[in-house]
Structures are given as C-alpha cells and as structure tokens.
Amino acid sequence: LALAADLRSNQAKGTAYELAKSLNARLPGARSQVLKTVRQLEAADRPPLEVMKAVPFWSAPGTWPVIESGTHSVTSFYLLSALDLRWNADGGIERVPPEQAIFVQVFMRTFFVAAAVTLATLILGFPLAYLIASVPKGLAAILIVAVLLPFWTSILVRTAAWTVLLQKFGLVNDLLLWLGVADDRLDLMYSRIGLIIAMTHIQLPFTLLPIYSVMRTIQPSQMKAAYSLGAKPFTAFRRVYLPQVFPGVMAGCLLTFILCLGYYITPALIGGASDQLISNFIASYVNVELNWEMAAALSFILLVFTLALFGIFARILGLDRLKLV
Incomplete structure (x- = not known):
C-alpha cells in the first residue's frame, strides 16, 4: 500500500x-x-x-x-555497471550476461584506437622531427609552420575534411588506385582504419613537437664522436642519440595517447557503429539518455585509467625529465 x-x-x-x-x-x-x-x-x-x-x-x-x-x-551500482559487473542475490559481485556486456569492450576499443594512433604518429613523427632538427634554421622554421598549420582550423573542420577525402570516390581512394596499392576502391568511411587515419593526422603535431624540442638540443658533434670511436651508425644512434631523445618520445606518446582517450567528434563523424569510443557513450548518457550517474561512472573509470597511465610514465621516466616543448 x-x-x-x-x-x-x-x-x-x-x-x-x-x-x-x-x-x-x-x-x-x-x-x-x-x-x-x-x-x-x-x-x-x-x-x-x-x-x-x-x-x-x-x-x-x-x-x-x-x-x-x-x-x-x-x-556502487553505476561503477559496477561501467565494468559490466553487478551484485547477485547472494550479495556477491558477478559479471553481467554476455548480451548485456558493453563497456569493457568499449574501453578496450578506446585503448586500442589510442595505442594505434600513438604508434602511427610516432612512426611518422620521429623521422619528420629528425629532418626538421637537421636542416638549416630557415628551412626548419618553414617546416614547423607547416606542421602547425592544421592548428589554424578547428578539429571539427579537419574532421569534416577527412569525411570528404575518405569517401569511396575521394582523393585517398584515387591516390591508392594510382599508386597501385589497391585494386578496387576501399570503404574507408565509417571504418576503423579511416578513423585511425584521421586521428593520426590530427594528433601528429602533438607527438612530433615534444620529440623535436629534444632533438634540437642534441649537438651533432656527439654522433660524430661516436663514429670516430668506431661505433657503427645504428650503434651510435641506439647508445648515444636515442637515450637523449627518449624523454621527448615518451612525452609526445603520452600526450597523444591521453588526448585520444577523450576523442568524441572524430569517431562520431568518421567511425562506424562499432568504432565509437567511450566518450561517445558518455555524451549519449549526458545529452540523450539523461543518465548522468552512468556518464559520471564511465568518466571516473576513464580518469582512473588515465591517472594510472600517467603514474606508470612518471615512475619509468620521472617527471623531472618530461620534455613537452
């Protein structure tokens, strides 16, 4: 009653x-x-x-x-739900049925995409940073401006540009066919590979600039001294150059990885239904479902993971060696 x-x-x-x-x-x-x-x-x-x-x-x-x-x-209901867990009738914690499990997979997808983008920006950014650090100052300034040029437009505009480039009859497919890399036009829009390509372009400066800031402080005479002492190029790079660049590499990768964890607009416009990251679910719970408790729980778990990653970075490298600019 x-x-x-x-x-x-x-x-x-x-x-x-x-x-x-x-x-x-x-x-x-x-x-x-x-x-x-x-x-x-x-x-x-x-x-x-x-x-x-x-x-x-x-x-x-x-x-x-x-x-x-x-x-x-x-x-604890929402925190457990955000980890696909629940209380059972006996007062213990158990996993939800597989058909109800969502968020662990989404978190894993978010970390995978962030790691893939971080690796891609490192592969592209390291040699480019080395090139900029090696050329004369005038040319280096021009190259730095070219790297910073995308910052003149918002991330929404850059993402919208990629929605045009990645179309089935877009410039990227035309280039792949012209180079002979692909035999037929690829479906790059609403796919994970298209999402990673777009995010890599957006995040490249965030990885490149910390690496470049360290490289420009390394004197070329150090490598010459290693060569004069009989070291081969790879050995000199591994034992002389790389240890000095490592703080910049770690800082750039950490910055890119953390920023990728919070991406929203790019996955929403370019990613498919199975490529949405955790930020898209948080936004949906805030703006559509109006389930702010669930959004807060997902945000809290993402924050904990991010702080744990930063703690591991600080333990391995040390904050005193952090080189961002």
Missing part, C-alpha cells in the same frame, strides 16, 4: 516517468512495468493491493533489492 501511495504521489507530481526511467537504468524492463502499474492505479476500479499483485514485476525476487539499493545516498 505504501508503494501504491508513492506511485500515485509521483504521478500527481508529474515525476512518474522519471522514476520509471531511473529504475529502468538499473533493472531493464522496469519502465514499462512501473508505468503500467501507475495507469492501473489511476483507473481506481480495484483496490491498490490487488493492482500491485496483478503485476508480476513487483513480486519478482530481483526487483526489491534494486529498489532498496536506490534508497542509499551512495551506491
């Missing part, structure tokens, strides 16, 4: 739908059952107790533990 009175009170205040939606986030299918009960209570052709008994949802064993957990000021 108390529950029936509460449901009637929520209906009178116009908050019954919000209540049903909030409960549905914790217990799938609850929204329709709550609204069904409210409609039957409004009809008032039967006593409230009979109405509650007529809806099997209220007598199900899993209903009341979920309702009871929502009465606490602090709950």
